[in-house]
Amino acid sequence: MRLLLVDDDEALMEMLAERLIKQRYAVDIANNGEIAQEFLDLFTYDLIVLDMLLPDIDGITFCKTCRQKHISCPILMLTAKDDSKDKVRALDAGADDYVVKPFDFEELCARIRALLRRDGQDATSTLKWGELSIAPDTFEVLYGNHQLHMTPKEYALLELFVRHPNRVFSLDAIIDNLWAFEDPPSGDAVRTHIKGVRQKLKAGGAPKNFIETVYGLGYRLKALEPTALTEAKTPVPASELPTQADMEAAIAKAWEVHQDTMQERLTVLEAAVAALDIGQLSPELQHAGRSQAHKLAGSLGCFGFAEGSRLARKLEQLLQLDVPLDNEQVFQMTSLVEGLRQNLANGGSQQAVSTAMASTPQIILLGAGAEFSQALMSFGTASGLRIVAVCDLTQAESKIREHPSDGIVIWLPPPRAARAMDLLERLGKKIGEKPLLVISDVVDFRQRLIWVQQGVDRILPRSTSPQQVIQDLKQLLQDDPTASKVMIVDDDIQVLDFLKTILSPWGFQLTTLSDPTQLLQTLETVQPHLLVLDVEMPEVNGLDLCQVLRADDRWQQLPILFLTVHEDIPTKQDAFKVGADDFISKSVMVTDLPMKIKSRLQHMQARE
Template sequence: MKILLIEDDRNLAFMLQEMLQDRHYLVDVAFDGESGLDLAIAFEYDLILLDVMLPKQSGIRVCQQLRARRNQVPVLILTAQSTSDQKVAGLDAGADDYLTKPLNVPELLARIRALLRRGQGAASPVLEWQGLQLDPTTFQVTGNGQLVPLTAKEYGLVELFLRNPQQIFSQSVLVERLWDSKNIPTENAVRAHIKSLRKKLKTVGLGDLVETVFGLGYRLRQGSPDAAEVTAPALSDVPASASSSQKFADLWQESRPQYIERAEHLNRAIAALSQDRRDWADMLRQAQQQAHTLSGSLGSFGLERASQLAAQINRLLRLVEQLQASDLERLERLALTLQQELQVATAADVSLETVHFDEPKHPIRLLIVDDDLALTHQLATLSEPYGIQTRIEPNPALVVERVSQWQPEVVLLDLNFPDAPDAGFALLRALFDRDPQLPVIVFTARDRYSDRVKASMLGGSVFLQKPVAPSTVISTVFQAYTQSDPREITLMQVNADVKASRAIESHLTAWGFQWTTVKTVQQCWKTMPDFQPELLLVDADLPKGSGFDLCRVVRNEPRWHNLPVIFMVTDLEPEIVRQVCIAGGSACLFKPVAEAELIARILQRIRIRA
């Protein structure tokens, strides 16, 4: 489980972080209210531990702003003031519980467990699935009664799967939920943890309990492992077909001269840096541009050594003003080695992971925004057999116009354009302002934590780190499309107000959602097994039966406990917020419900669930 600790006392914060990490919680720490709020908005947490007295912004204000954004993450207030006024202020701001300093550690841990159970709707602290058990009070995992020795990350995977047994977790979601924001792993690392966990579960007789849902991610196997059908292999395990491999090899042969030319430009620019020339700044900019492009693109062809050389050159170029003459000589040697690597690289040296799944029901229109034309041509060619129609736009100034003309369903956007360093972020904001529902996959060779936070806040759907395999890009496009295509989403509205429900139905129909409307909680419960909704829209003011009670019942049912439930409310008074949090609601919409807010909120909750 992932916890955000916002505490300005650094000694206390580090002590709490270490204590919680020892108990297999993943903990991010912020030391002031402003940075804490940024993290809470940018990432999804299971719980926030929030000090009241914070620099830059008080804990009360942070909580108020989160609730104003409809963020319903459980909040435990930590306060050194034991007066009832301080406690009331925290609860009125939307906090779920409070604890007075100095902290009693056993009580703190008990309250954390209680809030996490409440958020998951679990009545029993022990989590179980087909012989696999996890006791969060002892932090022990057993399989068929035998203790399973797990690493911290493997324990986190088991807990996440057991708390959400029906949910499919993509690799990007696993990274967000199980790794702290300063240590983002590679996709290979995620797959390695899954592989190790499967091996350990098999040793205690649980079989292949963690299954791969092809093109989407991982979940606990549904039904008996012995009787289960063979699932599709993970993308990395699928062998490339002969035709795909040949096409990929042909692409490299076609692109290789362009990359050799880039390496030659890089060589000349680095050589010029050691000379006293007036255009030194221009040469540095050109060198950084070439190294940036090469480090990301060559890795996508599977040329790992060449990609690493370019990345090493790029890192040194960022420090060029601090480098000595010997460092400049080293740069020249690295650039020459890179050029030689590309000159001898043949089609046999490139590697391809292919994706094997059915063509989508509707062709996916993908707009690729990147100035590396060799890479974009590679992606466009390899995407075509999977029903993905591509357009390429290397000029960020023309992207919004292209979106208006072509109406893409997914955008793949490189954040970093050498001639316009901030153009990617400005474009991301413009695309989100134009259409919040349009999935934008951020695609960049620069890996900075601040870039990830900023991209998330500006509406980026997924962050892909170059170099990345074409198969990963293609599967991510499919995932982004299926998570945002209303035609694939079924909704159930629980609303006795005929006029209001018809207005909402018209919005849902216009966007292509599959929906049904019922007027009572009893009708909802009877209809759900047949209709299989992926989200509930519930009026908080139902005349017969409480919508909050319905949400609690849904949370206690294993089939539905992870189902998004959006409440439609008249206002966000503290008592309403408290009821929504206690019941396990996912979000709130103000009545009368506006179309743009309704659609954005539905797609947001569907994407988070996926």
């Protein structure tokens, strides 16, 4: 935790700072109000110790200024004045405590600890997170019954995380909180401290990822497992979970809501073509027509109007021409608009339903009996997974070729276990990093070791309920969805609504933004793990946004995917030049986008 001492008695402050540093605090010293204000502009402090009389300003005025600037950390007033009126003035100005000089160092440190507890996690003397306990008074760290011996900086680092368990700390934020202004370490040094804390926690029985890496952002404490387990044990009615019928209804409803907008966009194009036909196409109408054609190309593709999307894209290209169009081009535009109207009249949302369902995660279940298979299929459908059951293990490989899967579950009773080794090895190679679960009561250690070496991710007993199997599958598919926050920026509301529909079964936490000018502010609030950008948007270009983010230390490592109707090579090259991680056409986004997002998040995890 970081403290600021504001007092012109340098000798006294040096002695106090030395005491506080021994208690694992980072301490900065300012000998007047101007320097103190400069520190406050640079850093966030957990507590301020403030003298009543400073060379350039009195402490009461400085305290009031801090509160007016919404600096909310505790302020302890330190002064030689012991008059009760001065105490009242200080407390009314916003001070939290008042200590009179001369003071006892131990008492002052105890008051500081008390103020930090009051402003921190809770009002108790012990900080807790799961089985981890920290005693700020004695600097003892316990995990369960195991005492962990931490270096001063390791202790300070752990206390910082426990006092703010839901906050993600970047390397810069950790340095700002734990090191004095005059002695900042390198990023590698901070990583070394984090590694040391993780090793000591693991040795004491904590999970390996007790302090987890939030990709591209920093570090934080992992959410407590008991809460997740309690929620997992609570039965969730199937009616509350997304089913295939729910998805079909959602897409159909989305089309019903937005089809009038599509017609309005088509009307603008018809007006542009009519004006062009009589030689009265204004620049404003041409711009409006080009904008509506661009949006139609993207949104129609989402709803299954593949041909309509192609026609709109051609119209956009023609309307981009600055030179006057010749008669042949005018005739071509008229034909394109007529074809677009017919395509909309013929409908296309059902194709979108089929395509979206094809993007739902598919799991192949091998070797299970009819009763278990039926139950798993039912719970899978309720949870947004499609289960394909294959009873005969000899048909496994052919079925996997017929039905490309996102994961495999194999039911292996003891008689089949030995014969399944070759099959597991072949399946492990075929599915790569995708989840592979085995349900078996085999307890032989060597047998289980071979399975794990062949790529098996989980071995579950045959008593495991279908609900639990689905929970394990979703956990493996989503790679901890609570940490997978995806933000999408597109000026087309229809596209954003459709993306919510097709991405919801994958468990991502979605944030959509239709106003790209609000991107930086929203990024600060959401702190996403992956960003999806459209290329062409009003007011600001997606390529320019990407360029700005790559120049910002906070977002240099943020994965950025471009999702656009533009499929030309120059646009793709421009995207990668400004720092894009991937480029996806809206025409194939239903099938490609979920897997691209998942793959990119897995890649980031592997790098960490």
